[in-house]
Amino acid sequence: MNWSGLENLLSGVNKYSTAFGRIWLSMVFVFRVMVFVVAAQRVWGDESKDFVCNTKQPGCNNVCYDHIFPISHIRLWALQLIFVTCPSLMVMAHVKYREGKDRKYMAGHQGSHLYANPGKKRGGLWWTYLVSLVFKAGFDTSFLYILYRIYHGYDLPKLSKCSLAPCPNTVDCFISRPTEKKIFMLFMVVSSAICILMCILEMIYLIGKRILKMINIRNENQRVVFADQHELTAITPPRSQYRRADPTLAESQLSLSKREKTEGRQKTTLL
Amino acid sequence: MSWPALYAQLVGTNRHSTSLGKVWLSVLFIFRVMVLVVAAESVWGDEQSDFTCNTLQPGCENVCYDQFFPVSHIRLWSLQLVFVSTPTLLVSMYVAYRNHCDKRRILQGQEEELESLKKRRLPIAGALWWTYLCSLVFKMMFEGGFMYALYVVYDGFQMPRLVQCDQWPCPNLVDCFVSRPTEKTIFTIFMATASSICMVLNLAELAYLVEEGTGREEKPAAGRER
Numbered sequence: 001m002n003w004s005g006l007e008n009l010l011s012g013v014n015k016y017s018t019a020f021g022r023i024w025l026s027m028v029f030v031f032r033v034m035v036f037v038v039a040a041q042r043v044w045g046d047e048s049k050d051f052v053c054n055t056k057q058p059g060c061n062n063v064c065y066d067h068i069f070p071i072s073h074i075r076l077w078a079l080q081l082i083f084v085t086c087p088s089l090m091v092m093a094h095v096k097y098r099e100g101k102d103r104k105y106m107a108g109h110q111g112s113h114l115y116a117n118p119g120k121k122r123g124g125l126w127w128t129y130l131v132s133l134v135f136k137a138g139f140d141t142s143f144l145y146i147l148y149r150i151y152h153g154y155d156l157p158k159l160s161k162c163s164l165a166p167c168p169n170t171v172d173c174f175i176s177r178p179t180e181k182k183i184f185m186l187f188m189v190v191s192s193a194i195c196i197l198m199c200i201l202e203m204i205y206l207i208g209k210r211i212l213k214m215i216n217i218r219n220e221n222q223r224v225v226f227a228d229q230h231e232l233t234a235i236t237p238p239r240s241q242y243r244r245a246d247p248t249l250a251e252s253q254l255s256l257s258k259r260e261k262t263e264g265r266q267k268t269t270l271l
Numbered sequence: 272m273s274w275p276a277l278y279a280q281l282v283g284t285n286r287h288s289t290s291l292g293k294v295w296l297s298v299l300f301i302f303r304v305m306v307l308v309v310a311a312e313s314v315w316g317d318e319q320s321d322f323t324c325n326t327l328q329p330g331c332e333n334v335c336y337d338q339f340f341p342v343s344h345i346r347l348w349s350l351q352l353v354f355v356s357t358p359t360l361l362v363s364m365y366v367a368y369r370n371h372c373d374k375r376r377i378l379q380g381q382e383e384e385l386e387s388l389k390k391r392r393l394p395i396a397g398a399l400w401w402t403y404l405c406s407l408v409f410k411m412m413f414e415g416g417f418m419y420a421l422y423v424v425y426d427g428f429q430m431p432r433l434v435q436c437d438q439w440p441c442p443n444l445v446d447c448f449v450s451r452p453t454e455k456t457i458f459t460i461f462m463a464t465a466s467s468i469c470m471v472l473n474l475a476e477l478a479y480l481v482e483e484g485t486g487r488e489e490k491p492a493a494g495r496e497r
Binding site for chain 1: 272273274276277328332333334337342345346349353356357360367368440
């Protein structure tokens with residue numbers, strides 16, 4: 001299992017994501033995983049070997065390195081990328097569960113479906129998707145915060161002073177390639193921040209769409225209730241009210257329709 | 272995600288590129304990515320371990336190396352290649368969006384129609400033309416930007432054999448020797464040349480696209496005149 005295995009696993013999630021989600025996934029894999037694998041890992045490759053302290057005391061190098069780098073940036077980023085990409089698997093699991101339920105229903109009810117489209121974000125799946133977004137943003141933020149705390153604000157000093165045993169006194173220790181490391185750290189921090197922003201935008205989009213839908217449904221219902229409760233009356237009164245009887249006209253000439261005329265003639269003959 | 276995966280992604284968009292775009296993709300992957308992975312990385316592999324300063328002072332080598340090589344060539348080229356490949360993904364995102372819209376319209380269509388939708392080649396017109404144009408402009412900007420950055424950081428494309436450094440904790444002005452300077456210069460010039468060729472290809476593609484776009488607008492006007 002490596003990064004390409006993870007990518008294959010997550011490529012199936014694209015079907016059930018919004019447009020924001022697809023862009024987010026591309027961003028993560030192109031700008032973060034790829035830059036991590038292709039460039040950043042090499043920069044940190046020799047960090048332990050080329051960490052040099054101004055002393056010949058055996059063990060001092062090791063102890064100072066361990067004090068300055070409790071966990072290497074590379075390992076933190078690898079963990080961050082794994083944690084950040086995994087909540088999408090929750091959505092996939094939910095969709096697979098729905099498909100399984102649908103299949104069981106089909107088997108029992110002669111081919112009729114329980115879910116018209118198991119991948120559509122309705123009901124429980126909408127909540128799962130929202131929770132996965134919250135987790136993604138949460139993991140990214142917490143890893144950024146951990147990096148900030150461990151390295152005192154994304155700082156990589158060229159020189160650090162160390163006075164732990166067995167170092168004889170305060171020794172100067174020099175990191176390898178501090179400028180290059182700082183450049184890549186900034187790059188990874190900025191891309192994490194962009195990904196967090198995209199998650200937040202996606203959440204706003206999802207919630208906004210849902211609220212809009214609910215408002216539309218409510219308006220529609222109100223219209224139906226209004227139509228039910230009020231009797232529909234004609235806006236204009238029937239035509240005969242507007243007809244002013246001409247006193248000079250004969251009885252037979254008063255009505256305009258042939259039916260009324262024949263009825264009127266019948267009435268007079270009956271009389 | 273690595274170079275082969277990126278290549279697979281970009282080859283998928285080849286269907287919607289012009290022929291110059293296809294040539295550009297081949298030049299990118301054969302002459303730049305492959306050379307980077309297969310050759311250049313081994314040349315720069317021992318850059319720090321074989322960077323030697325004429326002093327035994329611990330820390331002097333680290334500090335001098337950091338002063339003269341703030342960003343390694345290899346990292347700059349890897350970033351350049353990643354950034355230059357990304358605008359093509361813009362085009363593939365747009366094509367995917369178009370396919371998604373069309374799929375909704377022919378929802379009741381048969382299976383063959385949906386399959387032909389995936390395999391069809393959209394003509395480069397309208398919004399796709401603008402997307403393609405934007406992607407070309409971004410590609411050229413990234414190429415130019417990274418080449419300029421390399422030129423500025425290393426004061427040209429030549430790797431010096433000797434650099435002199437007097438940063439603390441070096442006791443005085445020490446001589447530091449870069450490992451394999453000639454080989455590095457050759458590869459730097461090679462990558463710069465390949466980058467310029469890619470920029471020229473992008474320019475040619477831009478000109479071709481603009482010509483095709485304006486030609487299409489004139490043709491219906493000519494038809495109307497008749």
